[in-house]
Amino acid sequence: MTHDRSDAVSADDIRAFERDGVVCLRNVLTPDEVEHLRMAVKKQMDQLGESATGYDFEALAQQIWDRSGPVEAGAANRFDMQAVKDLVRGDATARPLMEEAEANEGGLFFYDVAAWRWDQGIRKVAFDSVLPGIAAELLGANYLNFWEDTTFVKAPHTRQKTAFHQDLAYFQIEGEQCVIVWIPLDPANRENGTMQYVRGSHKWGETYAPNVFVSQTPIRSSPHPKCLDIEGEQAAYDIVSFQVEPGDVIIHHVMTLHGSGGNRSDHWRRAMSFRYCGDEVRYFDRPGAIPQVGVAHDLRDGDKLISADYPIVWPRPWPSFCLSEAYDNLNRPV
Numbered sequence: 001m002t003h004d005r006s007d008a009v010s011a012d013d014i015r016a017f018e019r020d021g022v023v024c025l026r027n028v029l030t031p032d033e034v035e036h037l038r039m040a041v042k043k044q045m046d047q048l049g050e051s052a053t054g055y056d057f058e059a060l061a062q063q064i065w066d067r068s069g070p071v072e073a074g075a076a077n078r079f080d081m082q083a084v085k086d087l088v089r090g091d092a093t094a095r096p097l098m099e100e101a102e103a104n105e106g107g108l109f110f111y112d113v114a115a116w117r118w119d120q121g122i123r124k125v126a127f128d129s130v131l132p133g134i135a136a137e138l139l140g141a142n143y144l145n146f147w148e149d150t151t152f153v154k155a156p157h158t159r160q161k162t163a164f165h166q167d168l169a170y171f172q173i174e175g176e177q178c179v180i181v182w183i184p185l186d187p188a189n190r191e192n193g194t195m196q197y198v199r200g201s202h203k204w205g206e207t208y209a210p211n212v213f214v215s216q217t218p219i220r221s222s223p224h225p226k227c228l229d230i231e232g233e234q235a236a237y238d239i240v241s242f243q244v245e246p247g248d249v250i251i252h253h254v255m256t257l258h259g260s261g262g263n264r265s266d267h268w269r270r271a272m273s274f275r276y277c278g279d280e281v282r283y284f285d286r287p288g289a290i291p292q293v294g295v296a297h298d299l300r301d302g303d304k305l306i307s308a309d310y311p312i313v314w315p316r317p318w319p320s321f322c323l324s325e326a327y328d329n330l331n332r333p334v
Ligand SMILES: O=C(O)CCC(=O)C(=O)O
Pocket: 150, 152, 162, 167, 180, 182, 258, 259, 260, 271, 272, 273
């Protein structure tokens, strides 16, 4: 069966994605779509300290490296932060991944997930924009499931970097037909922490253990090896980054190693990322993957991702169909 393909992606873009494991597409989201995401991020951030899923990794990193006290993450309960602290402190090779500064200047590295369940604006962009068509085109997929949204915000003067990592082992999936769409909600450049990608690393044939973002230490026991020390040996790798504006997106392959610097500027760097899986992907309760928020856990290893937790966002049954409106808002997890 053939479907209308996206004209937002060219043959050159597809070649670049296949060769490099990452491609930057300009001007693909409308100002309204970007605004929907900004509003959702604001709602998430307004609940920092009270929601079960929102974290400030800048503050947590400081607590992790401070030997004396326990780790306090408010109402957030997705990660056992004391266990993370113990893991990092027990890793002889771990070191802080922070930008140089004379003192901590009150930065914030906000992280949250799965807002599509309670925010119609996110569903509109994740399900009904040009993004699913683009993702299907890059992956050569017959249909696409939406896996999750994740929010990454770095306030001005945030020292914490995002440790280089590879996404596959964070997810309960088997198969590499998966992309991550990184969506800047502010102009992003090397100074305020635009994403960095190790070009071609999606073809290395290795799966790496998920880390805790604030250190390269694997987050839980994982059968996969620890990610390479890309931060420590930047010159040894072919690292590419893109200066981007709101409306642009950067799309990487699920096996591509990536990370980002802190935000050394006076400007915010808000971003959201969407994860899409193609029809070849199967559910796999991968040891060491990060537990997902709000899922029914009704799939077994080897199942297709067809379930209410992973909406089919491509192809559209007809051009004006709005999948986002077919879902009711659920309550936020508290
Ligand atoms: O925005 C960041 O710093 C990290 C983003 C990321 O790792 C992702 O979108 O997979």
